[in-house]
Amino acid sequence: MAKERVTVVDIARAAGVSKSTVSLVLQGSALVNEATRAKVNVAIRELGYVYNRSAANLRQAKSKIIGIVVNDLTNSFFAELAVGVDAVVQSAGFVQFLANTSEKIERQREVIASMREHGVSGLIISPARGTEAADLAPLVASGIPVVLVVRDIADAGVSSLISDNHAGAVAAVRHLVERGHRRIAFLGGFPDTAVFEARMRGYRDALREAGMSTPDELIIGSAPSRAGGVTAIEQAMMLKERPTAALCFNDAVAFGVCDGLRARRLEPGADFAVIGFDDVIEAKTAVPALTTVSVDPQGMGDRAAQLLLKQINAGRAEPEAIISPVRLVVRQSCGGLVERRVKEISS
Amino acid sequence: MAKERVTVVDIARAAGVSKSTVSLVLQGSALVNEATRAKVNVAIRELGYVYNRSAANLRQAKSKIIGIVVNDLTNSFFAELAVGVDAVVQSAGFVQFLANTSEKIERQREVIASMREHGVSGLIISPARGTEAADLAPLVASGIPVVLVVRDIADAGVSSLISDNHAGAVAAVRHLVERGHRRIAFLGGFPDTAVFEARMRGYRDALREAGMSTPDELIIGSAPSRAGGVTAIEQAMMLKERPTAALCFNDAVAFGVCDGLRARRLEPGADFAVIGFDDVIEAKTAVPALTTVSVDPQGMGDRAAQLLLKQINAGRAEPEAIISPVRLVVRQSCGGLVERRVKEISS
DNA sequence: TGACGAGATTGGAACGTTCCAATTATTAAG
DNA sequence: CTTAATAATTGGAACGTTCCAATCTCGTCA
CATH class of the missing domain: 1.10.260.40 (lambda repressor-like DNA-binding domains)
Incomplete structure (x- = not known):
């Protein structure tokens, strides 16, 4: 019927x-x-x-839809980011289109086009690797507010919200230096990304500040995943002069590094210090709990959505570049707190 | 301008x-x-x-939008499910609305209403805890195809795609029994859900089949998360007669159980056998690699999307209840393969 | 009493597309 | 050369809403 x-x-x-x-x-x-x-x-x-919203928004131009496109929804960092966006967007009476690009530029082009056809009134994009300003040009020319998250794109002429990768890396390395480490590695991540560049620069600057050199052999790239972490630490342990600590590109890599250490009968935290980046939800409950640079993905999604909504309401807003502060959360995986940890658990 | x-x-x-x-x-x-x-x-x-799709679909009723609502996007199982859906939906020229309900019935009601207003031509729903047939009644009355995933709802009159929870649990417990375990716990999950019920029933049936009793003290509920797993195993280890193995409600719980074991200086796999459920992406790369009942979330999303598209194209299709087969993937966390594991790693 | 203004309500045009029926141009058959 | 059939093209109505300007109904004030 x-x-x-x-x-x-x-x-x-x-x-x-x-x-x-x-x-x-x-x-x-x-x-x-x-x-x-x-x-x-x-x-x-x-x-x-x-x-019938289709009819309504045919008449008036405002659509109550925002789009969010992420490069890898499988990574819980981005899933949490999406959740953060969803929460604010939804309570503002909007609904979100979510699309996953799997790092494919072509896919990204398609979904952005599709979203435009659907008349989204704004877009939050965590761009796929290799996205250039030109890829976004038609979009920004159309006047649709866009907020870039996580990865910035030079000269794109849109707002961006990225975390303070440099400062976070500096804080992490300082902490390791204070703990007495002298051979500190930087593990994981694709070297050709801006995020990698910023974190690595922070790593280098902090070492230089401590009067230490930064041998290239201690910087080992890999896929920014758990599996990538395993291979990176394996490679690091092949060196004649092994590192005693590592700052990892992100938490997923850090977990992989822990796995790799255990496979060699080394206990992360006690035998080797590891620090992650992002503070995904599992970082707190893992064993050992991961020391990491907290980026708070959900909060970031929240702020990105706020910013986007502001621009949507303001009509034509000037692009803002927001650097989201970051803090080092010291937990167990970097050692030094081993006594406290044992006490906590036995109580 | x-x-x-x-x-x-x-x-x-x-x-x-x-x-x-x-x-x-x-x-x-x-x-x-x-x-x-x-x-x-x-x-x-x-x-x-x-x-302008709004205009187009004002004229013709077909909208090229499908909605997917999940109860917890933070859980990587659901994130992967969404990715699976996204892939097929997108290549069929559709675009997906994704909403996260965080297990809130009220939120779910809102997002479903919103999606209807936007004229989605079909809906994939992983219902929030406590959803009843009545909650979906107006939706199904409107004739929009709906596919329920992961959790079924009795008498809702819509299609569903759920994994064979009972058979999976039976297979897992049989495996543990064959390995010689006699005290096997069932850890984690909310007891008032249909999924819990099915897995627990499989657990009981397999034990009965092996001529073993199923003491209630060995069934310990918790939040279906990593943190929940930690508390569940702690509680289990308080018992006078401790279990030597556990089937966990899902992989997240299983990881938490591993964490909790390590905190007690017990090595999962060697000292205690743990089996998970779902086979999320990290299960393979974790150390020890998790033995688990493979549900393949991405494949499930894929199939759910296929089914939905079929129903959309067919107009008014009869509801189908698909039970998705499941298989036990034996890896290292249930012991017995310890020698092989060591060999693999040293090679 | 008449004019006025505020408060409520209303008809009709407009939004950008699709679809139907009608038209024109082209080719083939007789 | 006419007619029929086929291939391309077209104008206009329709979809369900919003918005504007117009109207109507009161009560109030001079």
Whole structure:
């Protein structure tokens, strides 16, 4: 039984008013009398009316849809980011298109086009590796607000929200130096990304500041995943002069490094210090709990969404580049707190 | 500079044809002459035309949007499920609305309503805890195809795709029994869910089949998360007669159980056998690699999307209840393969 | 009493597309 | 050369909403 669609004129007829009045109550206008508003509302409920946003946003240009495109939803950092965005966007009465690009530029192009066709009123993008300003040019030319997260793109002319990768890496390395480490590695990540570049620069600067050299052999790239971490630490342990500590590109790599250490019968925290980056949700509950640079993905999604909504409401806003502060969360994986840890667990 | 929207009549004028013809080339009709098609296409490119789907789907009822609502996107199982859905949905020319309910019924109601307003042509739902058939009634009455995943709802009258939880649990417990375990616990999960019920029943049936009793003290619920796993194993280790093995509600719990074991200086795999459920992506790379019942979330998302698309194309299809087969993937965390593992790593 | 203004309500045009029926141009058959 | 059939193209109505300008109904004030 293919039901006929119920439209505003149906409910207008049922309530004995005009469709204009119905439209007014739908948007909560103050112009309409309490009594008629009530009448209309019961008609709406009785007929099971569902609002047709396609029609509405054909008339007015504002769509109540925002798009979010992420490069790897499988990575829990991005999943949490999406959750953060979802929360604020939803409570602002918007709904989100979410698309996963799997780091494929072509896919990204397609989904952005598709989102434009659907009339999204703003876009949050965590760009795929290798995205260039030119890829976004038609989008920004159309005047749709865009917020880049996690990875910035030079000269794209849009807002961005990235974490303070340099400062985070500096803080992490300082901490390791204070703990007495002298051979500190930087493990994981693709060297051709801006994020890698920033974190690695922080690593180098902190070492230089401590009067230490930064031998290239201690910088070992890999896929930014758990599996990548395993291979990176294996490679590091092949060196004649092995490192005693590592700053990892991200938490996933750090977990992989822990796995790799255990495979060699080394206990992360006690025998080798490891620090991650991002502070994903598992970092706290892992054993040993991961010392990491907290980026708070959910909070970042939250802020990105706020920024986007602000720009949507403001019409044509100037691009802002926000650097999100970051803090080192010291837990057990970098050693030094071993006594406290044992005490906690036995209590 | 607020650009004027470019519409089909603009490009019709530019190409010297009528808007009807433009519409025809837009939908790739065979009716239009090659030469005019080409003319129209260059006009489209030159004017930077973007198709307005709102307008299109106001006229025709088919929307090219499907919705997916999940109860916890933070859990990588669901994130992977969403990725699986995204892949097939996208290559079918659809785009997905994704919403996260965080297990809140109210949130779920809102997002489903919102998706209906946006005219989704189908919905994949992993229902929040406590969802009842009545909650979905208005949705199914409207005739929109719905596929339930992961969690089924009795008498909802819609299709469902759930994994064979009972058979998976049976296989896992049989495996532990064959390895000589006699005290086997069931750890984690909320007891009031259908999934818990099915897995637990499989656990009981397999024990009974082996002529073993199933003391209630060995069944310990918790949040279905890593942290929940830690508390569950702690509780299990308080017992006078400790278990020597555990089937966990899901992989997240299993990881937590491993964490908790290590905190007690017990090595998962060697000193205590643990089996998970779901086979999330980290299960393979963890150390020890997790023995688990493989549910293949991405594949499940894939199949759910296929099923939904089939129903969308078929118009009004009969609800199907698909039980997705499941297999036990034996890795290192349940012991018995310890020698092989050492060999692998030293090679 | 008439004019005025505030408060409510309303009809109709407009948004950008698709679809139908109708038209024109082209070719083939008689 | 006419007619029929086929291939291309087209104008206009329709989809369900919003918005504007217009109207209607009161009560109030001079």
